[in-house]
Structure formats: C-alpha cells, structure tokens
Amino acid sequence: MTEFDNNPFAEPVHDNPFNDPSVTQVTNSTIEPVDQYPPFTQPYDGLAAQTTSASTSPYQPAVLQPSTEPSPQASAAAAQANLLRQQEELERKAAELDRREQELQSRDSTGKENNWPPLPKSFPIKPCFYQDFSEEIPVEYQRVCKMIYYLWMFHCVTLFLNLLACLAYFTTDTAYGVDFGLSILWLILFTPCSFLCWFRPVYKAFKTDSSFSFFFFFFVFFCQVVVFIIQAVGIPKWGNSGWIAAFSAIGNNKAVGAIMIIVAILFTICAVISVIMIKMVHSMYRRTGASFQKAQQEFSQGVFTSKTFQTAATGAASAAAQGALQGNN
Template sequence: MSGYDNNPFADPAGDNPFNDPSVTQATNSNLESVDQFSAFPAHPTDSLAVHTTPAAPYQPAVLQPSTEPSPQATAAAAQANLLRQQEELERKAAELDRREQELQTRGSGVKENNWPPLPKFFPIKPCFYQDFSEEIPPEYQRVCKMMYYLWMFNCMTLFLNLLACLAYFTTDASYGVDFGLSILWLILFAPCSFLCWYRPVYKAFKTDSSFSFFFFFFVFFCQVAIFIIQSVGIPKWGNSGWIAAFTIIGTNKAVGAIMITVAILFTMCAVLSVILLKMVHSMYRRTGASFHKAQQEFSQGVLTNKTFQTAAAGAASTAAQGAFQGNN
C-alpha cells in the first residue's frame, strides 16, 4: 500500500542528480556565498576614530642651498683672481717703464744749474742744481728742506750780527774789531756752511752715501759748536751774543736791544741745529750706512777721479825718470 501513497507524477528519487548526498551537503553548508565575500572586512566606526592619527599640515619642501661652492664656481673665482693680479702686474710694469723712460730722458739731457736763483742778465750764473721733489726721496724731503731753511736762517742771523756790531762800533770806536770780524764771519760762514754741511747732507739723502753722511756729521758738529760760541758773545770775537749785549745795554739800551735780538737768533740756531742733527742721525741709522761703506766710497771715488789719476801718473813718471837718471 505504500506504493500508492507516493506521487505518481514526482520524479524518481534515484533519477534526481541533486538528491546526491554530496551535493546536498554542499548546498546546505554554512559557507558564505561568493557574491557576499568582501576582501576588506567591515570595522566599527568607533575603532576607526580611535586609531586614526590626524595628518600634519602641509608644508612645501624647501631646498637648502649648499654652503660648499661647486668646482666650476671655484675655478671661475680663481681665474678672475689671476686675471686681476695679471692686470695689476701689467699696470705696475707700465708705470716702471714710464719712470725709467723719464729717467733716461732726464739723464740724456743736460740739467741746467738753478741755484742760486739769479736773474738771467746777471753776469754770474747758478753753480748748483737743486730740486727736492726730483732728487730727494719723499721720506727725506722734509728734513732736507729744514736743513736748507736752517742755512738761510743762519745767513740772515750773520747779516743782522753785522748790523748789530756796526751799531756796537758806533757807540765805541774800540769795538771796531767786532765789526770787522762780523764782516769776515758773514763772508766766510755763509758760503762755507752751504758747501761744507748743507750740500753734503743733500747729497747723502740723494744718493744714500755713507761718506757724505760722515762728512756732514763731522762738519755740522763743528757748526753746532760755532753756533754756541756766537750765542755766548765773547767780546772782541765779532759776535753779538749775550755777554756783549749785557755789556752795552747799561750805556745804550737801543744797541743793547738789537744785540739781544741777535743773541736770541744765535741761540735759536744752536737749538735747531742740535734737533736737526739728531733727526739726521736717526735717519742715517735706518739707511744701513756704515763707516766701512764710507771708506769704500772714499777709496773708489779717489781712485776713479781723473784729476787724481793724472796727478798719480805724473808723479809716477817723474819718479821713474828720476830713478833712471840716478842710475845713469
């Protein structure tokens, strides 16, 4: 009877392929379907809020410049430095060439004497050439000019001494000796001081000559002693110094005032000469001059002097002739 309870229109159980136990187990399993699968599983929004770190504000990237110059910049700077040095050297070389040409031009031409500055119509012509800016180095020009001014100041003082002695002579005829000697001192000391100590120091500064320095020191030391004697004013010596001035001021105040003025000038000459002597000596020590160099310069100057050579040759020939005649 069980056979009648079955549905005659139902498919036979054995013919339905989906009734297979393996298929039924696979379709009834708890596995998720493929279309519901997500590679990124969902998370609660709260956990995202906790674990999310806020991004920092955006800042543009700034490239820091390199402190070390590039090899190209270093090479360019070195080349520019070399070019600048080359231009400086070329400029100095051109300046030296120009000065050398000027010196050659001056040396080829004959320098006309310009001292003393006499007028052209005067029968006596200048005897010396003098130019501080051309012949004296710049570091010595100031002292050399001061020596020249001292010489002129000395000449003026000697002239005023002559007038003072003349006034002294008018008060008493016995002082005629002083007036005569004052004329002699003016005629003698004015040119001799120029030749004996001013021109040597001018030449010493011009050529850095040790011999000229030593000659100047020897003569100028004597000149300082003469200045001191003139300022003292020993009677009958032809100087209007302090002693002679105080001797006459009691009898004639006007002549005494003139002589006191001259005594002050002589004292100033003595003081200035001592100061300039020290200044020249300090410069002499910086020039490297020495007594040995002075001896060499003197010997070379004497041996190369044509006058000395002629005199020596004449003396040698005379001695040889005398010896030859004596032997005969």
C-alpha cells in the same frame, strides 16, 4: 457677558504659558539652535564660504625661489676675466715705471740743469747746484733734510742781523769798529761755507746713503755747533752780538742793546736747533747701516777713481820711469 458665552473649545487666554512675551521672543528668534552644529559632520557652509573667499584674496603668501648657483664653467670664465684684468693693470703700471726710469736715465745722461741758487736767467752768474728734495731725497729723510736747509737760511738771516746790530753799536761807540768789520767777514765767510761744508754733505748723504758724507757732516757740523755757541755768548771784539756784548751795550744805549739782545736770542736758537738736528741725523744714520769702514771704502774708491788722481799718478809714474832710465844710461 458670562463665561458661558465663550467658546469652550478655544484656548484659554490667560492660562497659556507660551503666550508670555519673553517666551514668544525666543521661539520666534532667527538664532539657530546648537543642535544644528554637530561636531562630527562637515563644516558649516557659511564658514567654508568665508574660507574660500579668503583664499581667493589678491594677497598671496611669499614663496622663496630656489637659489641658482652658477655653473663651474661660468665661475671659471669669471675668474679668468678677473685675472686678465689684473694682468692688464700690472702691465700698465710696469710700463709707467719703465717710462719714468727711462726719463730719469735720460736726464742723468744728458745732465740735470742746475737750479740753485735760484737766479734770474738774465743774471751773469748761473746756478751752481741741482737741488730737489722731492726727487732726490727719500721720503723718510725729506723732513729732516728740509729742516737743516731751513736752519742754514735762519743762520744766514741771523748773520745779516748781527751785521746791522754791530753797525748800530759802532755808531754809538767808535771803539767797536772791529766788531762791525768782523761781522761783515762772518757774513761773507760763513754763508757759503756753511752751505758747502755741512748742508751739501748731509744732502748727499741722504741722497746716496753715503757713509763718508755722513761722517764729513758730523765733523763739520759739530764745529758749527761750537761756533753757534761762541756767537751766542758774544765775546767782545769778536764781531758777534751775543749776550755779553748786548749787556755791555745796553748801558750806553738801550735801543742798541735791545737790538743786540734780539740777535743774541737768534744765535741761541741756532745753537739749540743745531744740537737737535745733529741728534736726529745721528739716529737716522744708525738706522741706515752706515759705518766707519764703509766711509773708508767710499773715500778710497772715490780717490782712486778720480780722474785728477789718476792723471797725477800716471804723471808721477812716468816721471819716475824716465828718471830710472836716464840713471841707467
């Protein structure tokens, strides 16, 4: 078929540039041209719809609520309630202190039952002293006072072991029977005397802050330190298992010498601890404000207020008055 058979009014197939596939794809695309988004017109309806849907989401932004301050009347009422509560607490504590003070006064008026030495109730000898560190001794002095009490107990145990050592020494050599006899005397004599002469004075000094008791303790306890040193030295024939006596006995019997060396070590420990204790008590004594003048005043007041002294003075005055009247007659 020739070209004359074609329709002369139809568009040529090969000559139309818009029939190209790439061109037809662009012209038939659903992408909207840029002209449809004018910059000075209202927002796009689809964008507005998205904004509206986002604003209607269930998550709302946080909104700070304004703080409500209490009114002055409410503040005053709360402060008054707090003051009333504190006042009730103070009144309760004051009532508790009054109750304890009344209990102490009643105990002082009725007299405290002695509890030292701790003896069975069926024992014929009753306790002679009342002793309670937590009640009678201030808290800052309790530790030192207890240490002195433990030193006294340690000294008593050492004296008992000294008796056993001297007994063992006496069994090996009868010439040292005098040491055994003196060791019995030291145990019987020093055990109660040390308690009465230096422990009870320091206990009373800490209890009542007595200057006279402090001075009495220093004087007696210094003598006790000297005795501890003599016992630790162990002079032969003095009834002490000290170092000299122990080295003398170890040549005859090693077992007895070893026992006496142990006792000598205990006497040495007593001497060292006693020196430490007297320094500690002296440092506390200086902080209490005690003095020799106060000790003299306490001694004079104690002597003049003593019933025994008053009775003796009254008897002496009456006897002198009667003698003077008889002389005049």
